[in-house]
Amino acid sequence: MAKSAFKTHHGMHDILPEESVQWQALEQIIRETARLFHFHEIRTPILEDTRLIARGVGELTDIVSKEMFAFNRGEDQYVLRPEGTASVARAFTQHHLDQRGGVQRLFYIGPMFRAERPQKGRQRQFHQFGVEVLGSAEPIADVESITFMLSVLQKIGLERFTLRLNSVGDVESRKAYKDALIAYFTPLKEQLSEVSQQRLTQNPMRILDSKKEEDQALVAQAPRITDYLNEDCSTHFEEVKRLLDGLEIAYTVDPLLVRGLDYYSKTAFEVSSPDLGAQDALGGGGRYDLLIEELGGKSTPAVGFACGMERLLIAAQEINKRLAEEPRPTVSLIPLGDRAKNWAIKALKELRSDGISATMHYTGSSMKAQMKQANRENAHYTLIVGDNELDSGALTLRDMDNSSESALNWTEVRTKLSKAN
Ligand code: HAM
Numbered sequence: 191m192a193k194s195a196f197k198t199h200h201g202m203h204d205i206l207p208e209e210s211v212q213w214q215a216l217e218q219i220i221r222e223t224a225r226l227f228h229f230h231e232i233r234t235p236i237l238e239d240t241r242l243i244a245r246g247v248g249e250l251t252d253i254v255s256k257e258m259f260a261f262n263r264g265e266d267q268y269v270l271r272p273e274g275t276a277s278v279a280r281a282f283t284q285h286h287l288d289q290r291g292g293v294q295r296l297f298y299i300g301p302m303f304r305a306e307r308p309q310k311g312r313q314r315q316f317h318q319f320g321v322e323v324l325g326s327a328e329p330i331a332d333v334e335s336i337t338f339m340l341s342v343l344q345k346i347g348l349e350r351f352t353l354r355l356n357s358v359g360d361v362e363s364r365k366a367y368k369d370a371l372i373a374y375f376t377p378l379k380e381q382l383s384e385v386s387q388q389r390l391t392q393n394p395m396r397i398l399d400s401k402k403e404e405d406q407a408l409v410a411q412a413p414r415i416t417d418y419l420n421e422d423c424s425t426h427f428e429e430v431k432r433l434l435d436g437l438e439i440a441y442t443v444d445p446l447l448v449r450g451l452d453y454y455s456k457t458a459f460e461v462s463s464p465d466l467g468a469q470d471a472l473g474g475g476g477r478y479d480l481l482i483e484e485l486g487g488k489s490t491p492a493v494g495f496a497c498g499m500e501r502l503l504i505a506a507q508e509i510n511k512r513l514a515e516e517p518r519p520t521v522s523l524i525p526l527g528d529r530a531k532n533w534a535i536k537a538l539k540e541l542r543s544d545g546i547s548a549t550m551h552y553t554g555s556s557m558k559a560q561m562k563q564a565n566r567e568n569a570h571y572t573l574i575v576g577d578n579e580l581d582s583g584a585l586t587l588r589d590m591d592n593s594s595e596s597a598l599n600w601t602e603v604r605t606k607l608s609k610a611n
Contacts, residue, residue, distance in 0.1 A: 201306070201314030211516060212503055217299060219345045220319045227338050229295040229321055234277040236301065240267035246276030246485055248452025250393050257304040259314075270303035274496060275453065275478065276485070278322045283487030287324065293331070294324040299499075311469035311501050320475070320496030324482070327491035329429035332457045332477060333437070335495050339461060339473055340439065342497070346506045351463045351472060353440065356447040357427040358395075358458050358476070359419050367418040368394050374412055381408060398446045414445035426456050453478040457493065463505045472505060473497030520611045521587075522564035523550035526557060526576035533580060537573075537600075546607045564590065570610060573603060 198204060205213060224231065240260045247253050259270040271277055278296055281287070287294050299319045306312055321338050323331045336353070343351060359367060371394040379387055383402040390397065398409055419427065434441055441459075449458050458476035466472070475495020482490040521541065525534040534550050541548040549567060551560040557574070564572045574586040584597040587606065598606065 199314065201308035201312075203313060203315070208516070213499070216346065216499060216502060216506075217319075220297070220299060220342055223338060223342050223345065224297045224321075226341075227295070227321075227334070229297045229338070232278060232281060232296045232298050233300070234271075234274070234281055234298070236271055236303075237268045238271045238277055238280070240269040242276055242280055242485065243269050243272060246279060246453060246481060247273065250389075250396065251450055251452055253304060253450060257306055259303050259305055272304045273302055273451070274298050274300070274318060274320050275322060275451075275481070275494060278324075278494075279478075279482045279485050279487070279492070282324050282482060282490070283485065288488060288490060293326045295321070296324070297321040309469065310467050311498070311504055313500060317499040318496040319499055320494060322492060322494035324492040325490055326493075327479065329426055329433060329457075331491075332430050332493050333433040335475060335493050336434065336439065336459060337437065339475070339495050339497060343461070343472065343502075346502060348463065348472075348502075348505055350465060351461050351505075352442065354444040354447050354460050354462070355431070355434075355441045356444055356458045357416065357419055357423055357456050358448060358454050359415055359423045360455050360479070363415070363418050363420045363423050364395070364455075366420075367413070367415050370413040370418060371395065371397070375408070378408055393452075395448050398448050399450065409446065416443070416445045423456055430457055449474055449476060453481040453484070455479045459495070461497075463501075465505045466501055469501065471498070472501050516568065517547070518568045518570055519547045519549045520569070520607055521546065521548050521571040521573055522560075522567060522569035523548065524557060524560045524564065524572050524574045525550065526574070529577060530575045530580060534575060537575075541604065541607065544604055544608050544611075546604075546611045548607075571607065 240258065243258065244254050249255065253272045258272060261268055278298065282294065297320065300317065301315055302318050303315050305314055308314060321335060323335060358364065372390065375382065375390050375394060375397065379390060381404060382390065382397070383400065383405050386397045386400050386402065386405045397405060398412065400406065400409065447458055447460055449460065454476040456477040456479065460474035461472045462470040463472050464470070473495055475493070477493040479491040482488065482492060523534045523537060525531040538548050538550060549569065551563050561572065569590055572588045572590060574588065579585050583599050585600065585603055586595055587598050587603055588595045
């Protein structure tokens with residue numbers, strides 16, 4: 191049997207050079223937004239303690255119960271992180287970031303892993319950028335998170351998206367709401383899907399998230415969380431909406447928005463795009479005032495969000511073309527003969543130390559082959575160097591955009607290319 195060549199695992203992708211340019215452009219936009227908002231980068235390990243994720247994200251969520259890439263090694267339990275919030279909450283306590291005073295405003299960019307069924311916009315290794323604001327209970331922190339996300343969407347040129355907003359209440363409001371849901375669904379239990387029947391006893395709010403047709407009709411008539419918020423939650427929610435209105439940010443209140451992670455309290459939000467297909471969530475987030483304490487830290491209110499970077503790039507495909515044009519080298523050196531080649535290797539070093547992007551054909555073959563490579567790389571200039579040029583000191587610099595040529599000495603070449611770079 192013929193040996194088959196190795197391939198990436200299902201749902202895991204290489205990012206090839208032509209795509210990398212788009213990723214870099216997106217990362218640059220995220221970093222620039224972080225600078226404007228004065229958020230600081232945090233980088234946490236890709237492998238976390240499985241118990242951290244189980245406790246943080248919630249044992250009953252799909253992420254923890256079905257989608258973790260986890261393994262044990264000796265006494266230690268490792269999981270490829272499925273999201274970033276639990277890790278940031280852990281780091282906050284581990285490094286006593288609360289003692290630095292004030293509110294911590296953090297952001298991260300990196301790969302996440304969930305063993306989901308791959309489809310367009312859903313991978314097993316995907317990338318998120320996210321922000322977490324730790325140490326503020328103020329509605330303005332929720333709004334800062336939302337405006338950070340929208341600001342990135344706007345900068346990548348996305349215009350068609352919807353922001354859905356909800357409050358999932360605090361422990362007290364949720365208790366009242368869960369009781370109401372149980373009272374509503376129990377007589378209808380037989381009509382619910384099997385999964386939802388299980389959820390009815392374990393975590394009835396998860397039924398609201400069901401994609402099953404038989405559940406959806408019942409969910410449509412179910413009680414709404416917004417009718418069960420206590421005064422604190424309801425005041426907070428009203429203030430978030432008032433601030434968004436003041437900023438003229440359009441949103442719809444969706445009382446069925448529960449999100450797939452268990453740590454939320456009060457505000458929850460999600461942004462979706464009609465350009466994505468079935469997996470239409472560009473990003474989501476919310477407040478998680480109890481998480482840090484739940485993970486063994488001091489009680490610290492917090493809020494944040496994360497966006498799927500693959501999905502941002504899919505939704506922004508048209509813009510990508512504009513965003514990320516293939517980078518062009520400023521100059522491609524065309525040495526003819528061994529002496530010129532030795533000269534060119536040193537010349538490359540000098541050009542690059544001037545900050546000029548410079549390439550050359552490594553095999554130093556015919557002029558025609560070298561010109562062909564310079565064309566393929568879309569170089570702005572070529573510098574043709576043979577024995578004659580080296581003896582006379584007059585080098586031929588060719589402008590590839592208008593085919594004009596000039597004879598210049600080496601200092602003049604460097605000056606001209608520095609200006610063109
Ligand atoms: P999440 O809603 O689970 O939230 O994920 C955020 C975003 O990551 C989704 O809206 C989606 O764009 C992207 N995403 C999730 N799973 C996949 C996948 N399998 N393939 C491609 N993209 C995916 C969180 O992760 C929370 N940590 C957000 C947060 C931060 N909440 C508070 N702070």
